[in-house]
Amino acid sequence: MPLIAMLDDERIDASQYTPDAWAKLRSSGEAKQMVMPLCGIRAIAKTRGTTHFFAHHRVTDCKVDHGGESPQHLAMKSALRDRIDAVDGWHAFVEYPHPSREWIVDVLAESDDGRRQVAFEVQLSSQTPERYQERTQRYFEGQVFPVWVIPRRLEYNRVEIPMVVTGFGKSSEVPENTADLMCLTVTSHFDDDVTLGAFVERVLWNRAGWSHGSPFDQITRHRKAEERVERERQEAELRRRQLDARIEETNRNSAAPEAAFGAFTVHTDGGPFVWATLTACWKCEHPMLLWNASSTRASDQFTSAPRLEVKRDVGSKRYENHPDVHRALNGWIRETGADVEKANIKMRRSKMKGTEYSAFICPSCDEIMGQMFVSCIRPEKWSLISAPLLKNTRAAEASRKPRDADPRRGKPQKQRPPIEPIEPRVRAYYGRPTVPEELQTDRKKTWAELHSPEGVAEARRKFIGTRK
Ligand SMILES: [Zn+2]
Ligand SMILES: [Zn+2]
Numbered sequence: 001m002p003l004i005a006m007l008d009d010e011r012i013d014a015s016q017y018t019p020d021a022w023a024k025l026r027s028s029g030e031a032k033q034m035v036m037p038l039c040g041i042r043a044i045a046k047t048r049g050t051t052h053f054f055a056h057h058r059v060t061d062c063k064v065d066h067g068g069e070s071p072q073h074l075a076m077k078s079a080l081r082d083r084i085d086a087v088d089g090w091h092a093f094v095e096y097p098h099p100s101r102e103w104i105v106d107v108l109a110e111s112d113d114g115r116r117q118v119a120f121e122v123q124l125s126s127q128t129p130e131r132y133q134e135r136t137q138r139y140f141e142g143q144v145f146p147v148w149v150i151p152r153r154l155e156y157n158r159v160e161i162p163m164v165v166t167g168f169g170k171s172s173e174v175p176e177n178t179a180d181l182m183c184l185t186v187t188s189h190f191d192d193d194v195t196l197g198a199f200v201e202r203v204l205w206n207r208a209g210w211s212h213g214s215p216f217d218q219i220t221r222h223r224k225a226e227e228r229v230e231r232e233r234q235e236a237e238l239r240r241r242q243l244d245a246r247i248e249e250t251n252r253n254s255a256a257p258e259a260a261f262g263a264f265t266v267h268t269d270g271g272p273f274v275w276a277t278l279t280a281c282w283k284c285e286h287p288m289l290l291w292n293a294s295s296t297r298a299s300d301q302f303t304s305a306p307r308l309e310v311k312r313d314v315g316s317k318r319y320e321n322h323p324d325v326h327r328a329l330n331g332w333i334r335e336t337g338a339d340v341e342k343a344n345i346k347m348r349r350s351k352m353k354g355t356e357y358s359a360f361i362c363p364s365c366d367e368i369m370g371q372m373f374v375s376c377i378r379p380e381k382w383s384l385i386s387a388p389l390l391k392n393t394r395a396a397e398a399s400r401k402p403r404d405a406d407p408r409r410g411k412p413q414k415q416r417p418p419i420e421p422i423e424p425r426v427r428a429y430y431g432r433p434t435v436p437e438e439l440q441t442d443r444k445k446t447w448a449e450l451h452s453p454e455g456v457a458e459a460r461r462k463f464i465g466t467r468k
Helices: 019-027 071-085 129-141 177-184 196-204 215-252 256-263 323-336 372-377 389-400 448-451 453-464
Strands: 004-007 010-013 042-048 051-056 089-099 104-111 117-122 145-150 163-165 185-186 193-195 266-268 273-278 287-294 344-349 356-361 385-390
Touching: 004 042, 004 104, 019 042, 051 071, 051 453, 071 104, 071 117, 071 177, 071 196, 117 196, 129 145, 129 215, 145 196, 177 287, 185 196, 193 196, 215 372, 256 273, 256 323, 256 385, 256 448, 256 453, 266 323, 287 323, 323 385, 344 448, 448 453
Parallel strands: 117 145, 145 163, 266 385
Antiparallel strands: 004 010, 042 051, 089 104, 104 117, 163 185, 185 193, 273 287, 273 385, 344 356
């Protein structure tokens, strides 16, 4: 039920007419000259109960959005107008044509100095989120702050719209005195549990703390955030693929020492388990021996070698640098005649963790062989090159030696072997692959294949091929 009609460019406000004046207007000759704003269709002055309003003569010809037509809509517009007019320094236009000439603003509040405008849109029927955003955007672009006066909360949308929820809808009872609508308790985009009247005042006093910007600003911001997340995801994916490629390259450049120099394990009494791999520096391709060691105690009795678990985390001290381990390595190199350098071990900063640890270092270019990459060298690329005597071997050896038994004891006293760790005392095979079967989880070739002349030649070629 529009309140405004135009007569010779003058706004005629139906709500300002007494019943007598209204009746006079309807019967006057001017009545036929009145048109609806914007669309220009002839306006008919009408009365329903005590309410005066205008209607289109032929509404089907109208392309303009005049807003809601219900008594509730009309009452809310009147109440807003009256409240705005009561605020110092402000005045209201009810049903004011939007500059785009596409719709009628329900109530436009304007500061008396003309510098600020707030549009109140009474939206009692549903409207798509896109429509809310589009109109809100148009207002922002026209430097008008819009407020949607709506009966219920909108469904969640991440584009925020300035709104106030009144609970007053199309089927609500219209109060006799429309000013009562300003006493409704409302929730809004910036404050809860205030009256609609107080909310209107706050908006006009510029305390409507709107921080989201226009819908377009928000959509742009969301898109940029999504693009940033996507970019970061792609960068992480690229880093992961580069890492995988380097791990793969490390593996391609690594070979089991037994494949290059023949299977051979230095046996010590109570010495460490040492596994070694032949690899090439990722930077200068210099070949070197890397190793992983675990300590044993003299009292330990092993029936098989433990599972190879290459350390991923290494501290400032590492067992690989223990003299016992170096002795085992030197022994293996001497016995096999392997012409390969051991990697150095020095304190270096881990790029991944940012902490210092004692790392394998290329003996040629002094570059770090990151422990993470070392730990990713697959089990079949490692050989057990030093181990303590296994139980069976130890028993067999003990039976060959003259017993130094104490007659007062039931059992022969256990002999501590003399400490002479420089020379490997026993040279023996386990009679099975040096790399235990259970370690060869993702191997492609059988042990026999690896040790066939072709297998050995291939391993040598791969290994030697990395040398400059
Ligand atoms: Zn119209
Ligand atoms: Zn190097």
